Amino acid sequence: MEILMSNWTDVQSLPKSYVFPPDRRPGENVFPVCKNVPVIDLEKAEGLDRVETIQQILNASQEFGFFQVINHGVSESLMDDTMSVFKEFYGMPAEYKAGFYSNDINKSCRIYSSTLNYNAEEVHYWRDNFTHRCHPIEDHIQHWPERPARYREIVGIYSVEVRKFLLRILNLISEGLGVEPGYFDGDISKTQLLSVNHHIPCPDPSLTLGMPEHCDPNLISMLQQCSVPGLQVFLEGKWMGVEPLPNAFLVIPGLQLKVISNGIFTSPIHRVVTSSDEARTTIGSFLIPSHDILIEPAKSLLDAGHPPDYKAFTYKEFFSTFTAKNCDAEVALEFFKNKPK
Ligand code: OGA
Ligand code: NI
Numbered sequence: 001m002e003i004l005m006s007n008w009t010d011v012q013s014l015p016k017s018y019v020f021p022p023d024r025r026p027g028e029n030v031f032p033v034c035k036n037v038p039v040i041d042l043e044k045a046e047g048l049d050r051v052e053t054i055q056q057i058l059n060a061s062q063e064f065g066f067f068q069v070i071n072h073g074v075s076e077s078l079m080d081d082t083m084s085v086f087k088e089f090y091g092m093p094a095e096y097k098a099g100f101y102s103n104d105i106n107k108s109c110r111i112y113s114s115t116l117n118y119n120a121e122e123v124h125y126w127r128d129n130f131t132h133r134c135h136p137i138e139d140h141i142q143h144w145p146e147r148p149a150r151y152r153e154i155v156g157i158y159s160v161e162v163r164k165f166l167l168r169i170l171n172l173i174s175e176g177l178g179v180e181p182g183y184f185d186g187d188i189s190k191t192q193l194l195s196v197n198h199h200i201p202c203p204d205p206s207l208t209l210g211m212p213e214h215c216d217p218n219l220i221s222m223l224q225q226c227s228v229p230g231l232q233v234f235l236e237g238k239w240m241g242v243e244p245l246p247n248a249f250l251v252i253p254g255l256q257l258k259v260i261s262n263g264i265f266t267s268p269i270h271r272v273v274t275s276s277d278e279a280r281t282t283i284g285s286f287l288i289p290s291h292d293i294l295i296e297p298a299k300s301l302l303d304a305g306h307p308p309d310y311k312a313f314t315y316k317e318f319f320s321t322f323t324a325k326n327c328d329a330e331v332a333l334e335f336f337k338n339k340p341k
Helices: 042-046 050-063 076-090 094-098 137-143 151-177 255-260 315-324 329-334
Strands: 039-041 067-070 109-113 128-133 191-199 211-214 220-224 231-235 238-241 249-253 270-272 280-288
Touching: 039 042, 039 050, 042 050, 042 151, 050 067, 050 151, 076 128, 076 151, 076 191, 076 220, 076 280, 128 137, 137 151, 151 191, 151 220, 151 249, 151 280, 255 329, 315 329
Parallel strands: 039 067
Antiparallel strands: 067 249, 109 128, 128 191, 191 280, 211 270, 220 249, 220 280, 231 238, 231 270
């Protein structure tokens, strides 16, 4: 069978290779929806309510692990255009997309299905993923698709805008943590990746998953969701659905932020379930440290009562452990944890 599911037509039943073992199936139950995901109004951060907004971000990150942001500065029309361009890309002919197909994690622009381990995995996840680097644009744009015709223009503008947005959030976080201003600028947030998930309608969502449960390995992530729900977060011992809020961005702190904040930030466990009615496309944007940068709990957060939870490591060291551990970021991070005395 054709590997990329975005090329499939007329899927009547769930192929066997997508059926999870019973203990890993999401099941028939309808998951409760998380009704109170904190919503941050970023416009308020520019005025008198800055301190309050920063506090909201910290509270949200501690209580939920993540938050949504409205009035984030990226226009609705740019969000819609970008979503359309990615949907058009997924709808391109199979032969065209095949030119981008790769399971090599080091390839700067690639499309693949399920996980990078497609050939070795026992069960496949119900998704295609298209991902590429974005920053600085001039270093990467030549690898991006030339079709749809608007791809490079629209995705170019979008990636600059979401980078600005994420750096604004990181700035507020650095103020909230009380680490030095500019802590998150430069090499620590230099690499930017776009990662677009696409799930076609699934004949039986109870038997399969669109993405494994995971924590994001990077510094910080944001998602532009479409109107079809699918994201779930593991909160207080149960899976909860995160309903997309129109025109909002969802911000998910990554494990590197957990390390730098010495555990003040957590990195939420999340996964994606599938939908039987409609296709779902989400645009993820990640900021990632450069390979040679040293990641460690910020010195200003440490004292006798707050010893470092993690040893210092380079992102390269973390990343090679991550790939060696089957891309399980939490397992990888355990190797860099200080043992309690
Ligand atoms: C991710 C992710 C969720 C989604 O790409 O890391 O968690 O809804 N995506 O696509
Ligand atoms: Ni994720």
